[in-house]
Amino acid sequence: MSDDTAAVIVKSPKGFTDHKVGHHFQTADQEFSSAYIGTWLFLAQEVLFFSALFVAYAMFRNLYPEVFAYGSSVLDWKLGAVNTLVLLFSSFTMAMGIRSVQTNKMKAAFIFLSFTFICGLIFMTVKYFEYAHKIAEGTLPYDFFNSEISLETFSNVAGIENLPLFYGLYFVFTGIHGIHVLIGMGLIMWMIVKVRRKTLFAGYYTPVEMIGLYWHLVDVVWIFLFPLLYLV
Amino acid sequence: MKIQESLALAEEEVNYLSPGKHQGIWVFLKTWALTVDHKRIGIMYFIAVIISFFVGGSFALLIRLELLSPAQILYTAAQYNAVFSAHGIIMIFLFIVPSIPATIGNFVLPLHIGAKDVAFPRLNLASLYLYLIGGGIASVAMILGRVDTGWTFYLPYAITSETAVLFVGVGLFIAGFSSILTGLNFMVTIHKLRAPGMTWMKMPLMVWALYSTSIIQVLATPVIAITLLLLLAEKLLGVGIFSADLGGDPVLFEHFFWFYSHPVVYVMILPAMGIMSELITTFSQRNIFGYKFVAFSSLAIALISFLVWGHHLFVSGQSAYVNILFSFLTFLVGIPSAVKLFNWTATLYKGSIRWRSPFLWAFAFMVFFAIGGLTGIILGLLPLDIHLHDTYYIVAHFHYTMVGGTVVAFIGGIHFWWPKMFGKLYSEFMAHIAFWIFFVGFNLSFLPQFVAGSKGMPRRYYTYLEEFTIYHQLSTFGSWLIALSIIMMFSYFVASLMNGEKAPMNPWGGKTLEWTAVKSPPDEHNFERVPVITHGPYNYESEEENLAKQNRQKNRGAS
Numbered sequence: 182m183s184d185d186t187a188a189v190i191v192k193s194p195k196g197f198t199d200h201k202v203g204h205h206f207q208t209a210d211q212e213f214s215s216a217y218i219g220t221w222l223f224l225a226q227e228v229l230f231f232s233a234l235f236v237a238y239a240m241f242r243n244l245y246p247e248v249f250a251y252g253s254s255v256l257d258w259k260l261g262a263v264n265t266l267v268l269l270f271s272s273f274t275m276a277m278g279i280r281s282v283q284t285n286k287m288k289a290a291f292i293f294l295s296f297t298f299i300c301g302l303i304f305m306t307v308k309y310f311e312y313a314h315k316i317a318e319g320t321l322p323y324d325f326f327n328s329e330i331s332l333e334t335f336s337n338v339a340g341i342e343n344l345p346l347f348y349g350l351y352f353v354f355t356g357i358h359g360i361h362v363l364i365g366m367g368l369i370m371w372m373i374v375k376v377r378r379k380t381l382f383a384g385y386y387t388p389v390e391m392i393g394l395y396w397h398l399v400d401v402v403w404i405f406l407f408p409l410l411y412l413v
Numbered sequence: 414m415k416i417q418e419s420l421a422l423a424e425e426e427v428n429y430l431s432p433g434k435h436q437g438i439w440v441f442l443k444t445w446a447l448t449v450d451h452k453r454i455g456i457m458y459f460i461a462v463i464i465s466f467f468v469g470g471s472f473a474l475l476i477r478l479e480l481l482s483p484a485q486i487l488y489t490a491a492q493y494n495a496v497f498s499a500h501g502i503i504m505i506f507l508f509i510v511p512s513i514p515a516t517i518g519n520f521v522l523p524l525h526i527g528a529k530d531v532a533f534p535r536l537n538l539a540s541l542y543l544y545l546i547g548g549g550i551a552s553v554a555m556i557l558g559r560v561d562t563g564w565t566f567y568l569p570y571a572i573t574s575e576t577a578v579l580f581v582g583v584g585l586f587i588a589g590f591s592s593i594l595t596g597l598n599f600m601v602t603i604h605k606l607r608a609p610g611m612t613w614m615k616m617p618l619m620v621w622a623l624y625s626t627s628i629i630q631v632l633a634t635p636v637i638a639i640t641l642l643l644l645l646a647e648k649l650l651g652v653g654i655f656s657a658d659l660g661g662d663p664v665l666f667e668h669f670f671w672f673y674s675h676p677v678v679y680v681m682i683l684p685a686m687g688i689m690s691e692l693i694t695t696f697s698q699r700n701i702f703g704y705k706f707v708a709f710s711s712l713a714i715a716l717i718s719f720l721v722w723g724h725h726l727f728v729s730g731q732s733a734y735v736n737i738l739f740s741f742l743t744f745l746v747g748i749p750s751a752v753k754l755f756n757w758t759a760t761l762y763k764g765s766i767r768w769r770s771p772f773l774w775a776f777a778f779m780v781f782f783a784i785g786g787l788t789g790i791i792l793g794l795l796p797l798d799i800h801l802h803d804t805y806y807i808v809a810h811f812h813y814t815m816v817g818g819t820v821v822a823f824i825g826g827i828h829f830w831w832p833k834m835f836g837k838l839y840s841e842f843m844a845h846i847a848f849w850i851f852f853v854g855f856n857l858s859f860l861p862q863f864v865a866g867s868k869g870m871p872r873r874y875y876t877y878l879e880e881f882t883i884y885h886q887l888s889t890f891g892s893w894l895i896a897l898s899i900i901m902m903f904s905y906f907v908a909s910l911m912n913g914e915k916a917p918m919n920p921w922g923g924k925t926l927e928w929t930a931v932k933s934p935p936d937e938h939n940f941e942r943v944p945v946i947t948h949g950p951y952n953y954e955s956e957e958e959n960l961a962k963q964n965r966q967k968n969r970g971a972s
Binding site: 203204205206207211214215218219222223225226227229230231232233234236237240241244245321322323324325340342343345346349350352353357 | 523528529530531532533534593597598600601604605606631632633634635636638639640642643646649650651652653654659660661662665669672938943
């Protein structure tokens with residue numbers, strides 16, 4: 182009983198809090214690689230979660246190519262591009278933040294993670310303006326679509342009566358992605374607190390690494406969304 | 414080993430059930446509510462799942478009662494719709510999906526691979542709460558607002574139906590994450606927490622089955638999650654992708670729905686097959702015939718399960734070529750399933766079979782699953798399916814696989830691991846009687862439905878033509894027998910908890926770790942020291958051979 186149940190402790194540098202490995206793990210490495218596999222499985226789950234939306238997108242774009250071309254020409258590609266750059270940059274700062282934790286540079290870690298958080302904030306702000314614009318114009322899914330927009334003026338666009346469907350897809354797609362960004366921001370905030378409290382260090386950086394993986398996935402999803410929605 | 418056992422018997426019992434036992438009801442409940450012990454979480458799932466089973470089962474009895482005569486007995490057509498919808502939704506999402514993996518799987522998996530717990534114990538507890546919250550929302554919505562769409566939520570009716578589809582959708586969305594996270598947890602556990610020497614080829618077959626189940630849970634469940642979300646968005650915003658009048662396509666919903674819901678029937682049956690491998694080997698005292706075939710057939714089923722969903726859409730206007738492809742892929746699933754059935758019978762061959770209560774259920778599984786599986790192949794035939802689609806033939810087929818397969822294996826597994834879970838034995842005599850009542854009742858319930866279905870009795874109707882009366886009446890009588898047997902089981906299990914005989918460490922002569930290295934009931938940390946594995950999970954033969962060798966030596970000495 183005595184030997185096996187004693188917890189494994191990862192010793193930390195001075196001023197940091199030691200990490201106690203879970204009671205059911207034999208080594209710290211086993212704990213880390215479990216979290217690693219678990220996170221990748223979670224990301225696989227996320228990919229499948231988004232996949233249905235991509236299938237729906239592919240199907241309806243194939244059915245109504247002109248509607249999608251028109252719909253995307255109305256979206257402001259500049260705002261989309263800004264958001265793409267912001268997220269790409271945030272992925273870089275996230276990676277640097279993890280690197281800083283791994284090398285015990287807590288000040289740098291704090292700065293990089295804060296930048297990542299701010300990037301998320303900028304992304305959501307831009308999204309807010311995009312949404313507000315669409316709500317004002319009434320270019321929304323069917324139930325809220327501004328019926329005063331006379332689709333007959335676009336009678337040269339085939340199937341234009343299905344335009345609300347494009348906006349439906351746009352809002353579901355970007356909405357679910359936006360929720361993921363918000364969750365990511367919350368997690369990053371939690372990491373910033375952990376960095377401040379010095380519970381993460383070179384010997385134990387599991388949570389920040391895993392949240393980094395999640396953040397990159399959110400980024401990758403947007404990299405697919407941007408051309409599909411804004412540039413076609 | 415013997416000395417340890419007797420010592421353990423002598424001293425005051427301390428096991429995973431003890432913490433908080435003598436400290437008042439609130440402390441006791443708190444230790445359960447905040448536990449991260451996989452065994453306690455398994456037990457809590459067990460209680461929740463059994464409640465779901467009783468609720469869903471009551472709805473089944475109500476359905477059968479209405480169908481006792483073609484006339485309207487209890488409800489109007491609309492009420493009947495709500496009753497069979499509630500039966501389906503509760504039984505599938507809240508009972509069968511979590512039944513084996515979350516209860517027996519949670520309890521047994523770490524014991525099988527020699528681990529102290531699952532990889533993420535707190536996530537495990539969170540999964541339980543997600544299940545309880547999601548299940549709670551869905552159940553309350555069904556009771557207060559009723560749902561009459563059937564468990565499939567097909568559009569456009571799910572949009573136009575005035576009932577509580579919205580809240581049931583939210584509940585199932587939440588409960589779905591419980592399933593995803595349990596699967597994820599099990600996969601990581603199997604990858605990372607196996608005891609020293611426990612190679613992949615030395616794992617009990619239950620673990621292989623749970624691994625295959627988990628693959629499906631992690632990769633298929635998110636698709637139903639997003640589908641339900643899209644359904645809600647469709648209802649709230651009019652997104653349009655599933656609504657034909659808005660330019661969308663309701664068949665797309667059917668594709669998405671079955672992309673999850675077909676694989677998920679293997680989430681139901683695969684762990685049942687895992688239990689079967691344990692029961693068959695233990696009660697015939699034989700090594701499994703063709704370990705690798707049984708193990709990899711689980712993976713094969715998991716893989717093919719993702720490629721057959723289209724056979725639910727044979728009459729939904731799918732292209733004929735796609736139909737042929739899905740029909741072919743459906744036949745393909747039959748191969749690994751048959752491999753298992755053949756290997757189990759081959760295992761039994763020349764085994765010393767003991768007809769103890771858990772084995773009875775294994776026997777029933779083989780009978781029922783053969784019928785359920787083969788009728789599945791028949792349904793995969795395109796021309797026949799067009800005739801049999803949406804008839805009682807389908808109802809009978811999936812009850813033979815899900816009840817005759819999963820529920821029977823689940824009950825068998827409960828009989829098998831009950832002494833390990835609670836350290837108590839139950840009445841073997843009563844268990845035999847309950848089994849035979851179930852066996853007769855089940856066949857009486859569902860065999861007539863094959864006949865009625867093939868004669869054209871459509872499913873989901875509260876009334877029927879006079880000529881079907883006899884089949885429906887037999888079916889209803891059978892349902893009463895099933896109910897009787899379930900009530901008997903419930904009572905002898907409760908009696909066992911109250912004053913059952915104390916169970917020894919290994920009441921069935923099993924060879925896997927939970928029988929050979931873990932007390933009944935187990936300690937909080939399962940193993941006294943980390944077990945080191947040197948042989949396969951079912952090395953019954955080696956002992957036989959040893960005996961034979963000793964006998965030979967004895968004979969040689971005599972002559």
